[in-house]
Amino acid sequence: MRTYRDEAVVLRTHDLGEADRILTMLTREHGLVRAVAKGVRRTSSKFGGRLEPFGVIDVQLYSGRNLDVVTQVDTLAPHGRSIMADYGLYTTATAMVETAARLTDVEHEPATQQYLLLAGALRALADRRHASTLVLDSYLLRALAVAGWAPTFASCARCGQDGPHRAFSAPMGGALCTDCRPPGAAAPAPETFLLLGALLAGDWSVADGSDERHRRESSGLVSVYLQWHMERQLRSLRHVVRA
Amino acid sequence: MSTAYEGAVADLIAELGQLPGVGPKGAQRIAFHVLASDTADVARLAEALIQVKARVRFCVVCGNVAEAEKCRICVDERRNDTQICVVEEPRDVVAIERTREFRGRYHVLGGAINPINGIGPDELRIRELMTRLADGTVTEVIIATDPNVEGEATASYLSRLLGSMGLAVTRLASGLPVGGDLEYADEITLGRAFEGRVTMRA
Ligand SMILES: [Zn+2]
Ligand SMILES: [Zn+2]
Numbered sequence A: 001m002r003t004y005r006d007e008a009v010v011l012r013t014h015d016l017g018e019a020d021r022i023l024t025m026l027t028r029e030h031g032l033v034r035a036v037a038k039g040v041r042r043t044s045s046k047f048g049g050r051l052e053p054f055g056v057i058d059v060q061l062y063s064g065r066n067l068d069v070v071t072q073v074d075t076l077a078p079h080g081r082s083i084m085a086d087y088g089l090y091t092t093a094t095a096m097v098e099t100a101a102r103l104t105d106v107e108h109e110p111a112t113q114q115y116l117l118l119a120g121a122l123r124a125l126a127d128r129r130h131a132s133t134l135v136l137d138s139y140l141l142r143a144l145a146v147a148g149w150a151p152t153f154a155s156c157a158r159c160g161q162d163g164p165h166r167a168f169s170a171p172m173g174g175a176l177c178t179d180c181r182p183p184g185a186a187a188p189a190p191e192t193f194l195l196l197g198a199l200l201a202g203d204w205s206v207a208d209g210s211d212e213r214h215r216r217e218s219s220g221l222v223s224v225y226l227q228w229h230m231e232r233q234l235r236s237l238r239h240v241v242r243a
Numbered sequence B: 001m002s003t004a005y006e007g008a009v010a011d012l013i014a015e016l017g018q019l020p021g022v023g024p025k026g027a028q029r030i031a032f033h034v035l036a037s038d039t040a041d042v043a044r045l046a047e048a049l050i051q052v053k054a055r056v057r058f059c060v061v062c063g064n065v066a067e068a069e070k071c072r073i074c075v076d077e078r079r080n081d082t083q084i085c086v087v088e089e090p091r092d093v094v095a096i097e098r099t100r101e102f103r104g105r106y107h108v109l110g111g112a113i114n115p116i117n118g119i120g121p122d123e124l125r126i127r128e129l130m131t132r133l134a135d136g137t138v139t140e141v142i143i144a145t146d147p148n149v150e151g152e153a154t155a156s157y158l159s160r161l162l163g164s165m166g167l168a169v170t171r172l173a174s175g176l177p178v179g180g181d182l183e184y185a186d187e188i189t190l191g192r193a194f195e196g197r198v199t200m201r202a
Helices: A079-084 A087-103 A112-126 A132-146 A190-201 A204-208 A212-229 B007-017 B024-036 B039-055 B090-099 B126-133 B149-165 B187-195
Strands: A003-016 A020-027 A031-037 A056-062 A068-077 A167-169 A174-176 B083-087 B105-108 B140-143 B168-171
Touching: A003 A031, A003 A087, A003 A112, A020 A056, A020 A087, A020 A112, A031 A056, A056 A112, A068 A112, A079 A087, A079 A112, A079 B149, A087 A112, A087 A132, A087 B149, A112 A132, A132 A190, A132 A204, A132 A212, A190 A204, A190 A212, B007 B024, B083 B090, B083 B126, B090 B105, B090 B187, B105 B126, B126 B149, B140 B149, B149 B168
Parallel strands: A031 A068, B083 B105, B083 B140, B140 B168
Antiparallel strands: A003 A020, A003 A056, A020 A031, A056 A068, A167 A174
16 A cells, blocks of 8 residues: 655545545645545544644555545644634635635646745745735735736736736736737726735735725735636635625 | 335335444344334334324524423523533534533524635524523523534634623633543533533634
8 A cells, every 4th residue: 555645735635434534635745635534523533633734744655445544644734723713814814725726626736836935835824924905915816826817917918018007807918018908807906006016025014014995905906816817716715804 | 225125115214224333234234124114113113203203393592402382491490590601513512511510591503613614604503592692681601512623713713702792712622532522421521521610812
């Protein structure tokens, strides 16, 4: 039987049978992995608490016939506890892990960049380093960029003309010049474009200094952009309590 | 799995396989047990399944299972009206009743907040809880959701919501193993968790 070991973020869990749980994990080297953890819902289980969503674990698995099986777990970062104690952080983290699962939906196909991005975003969230709405929008933009759907916020998405521009269209890929803008394109504030660019680049000094109004406008555009690239609606996004 | 069998046996295996805690092998085992049983025994089982759907409903007050409009606990006049214990499922009421630690009332949410499954606060019986708290009789709300992520997140949502209402909001003590199901906690552990419950900060 093939055994392997990897680092992983637990994305979600489902109960299976009487006491088992199925985990969906994003691993560093093996991409998305679904595995069964046996007996973890019993109160006597040694590692039940280590297999909760949002945590980073060091996990050992063997390849079973249908599902891989968890044989050993150690906690690397127990983000789950601090995230779930704050409802706003919980809903934010949920939208992140749902996005990660969607963007890496082929099991065992390595997605190391997606893994590092998600682990970093969850850490920033758990540490309360920045406003959670900024952490979420930055994560979503960067995860989409890694998936090959990077939006543009400075130059025109269609003709490449240097910005700043005044129009935005999700189907066309971001900012648009006056010649390229389709009828009905959004017209965000210049500060919002600046904020979106900072979130995509990870420029936190600009992002942290932004004001409420532009954060709200950015979030709206990011979620439109995200939904445009997803086949199905992201279920958790409408439940996010922004802070 | 069920493709190996035909007709009625395959149908039964498929139906049993939908039940919680029953995998394909278990479904097969139960199906052949039913086949080997007396016709009268099978008829009793079938009748019990039909009756439970026909007779049992959910209490209009607390959401627990009931055979009348209100459940046994809601009609019991000896229970303490100032405390409400909030749980996810009717089976949690049974688990807590076994401890004999609690003499107040219950409120069954019908699950826990789980955004990826499309379950937000509006999909649970939270509005009904707020209605019950409105007249000021209740002075303590004990949150006894499961000690897993969804249960904890539901607890933090409720403590935020109830924090401004001027009542005590408590959570079962953390002696309960993290990641477990409330229904699996033994009576002593659960009883102790009740006694040692802690105040939640909104
Ligand atoms: Zn252009
Ligand atoms: Zn009742």
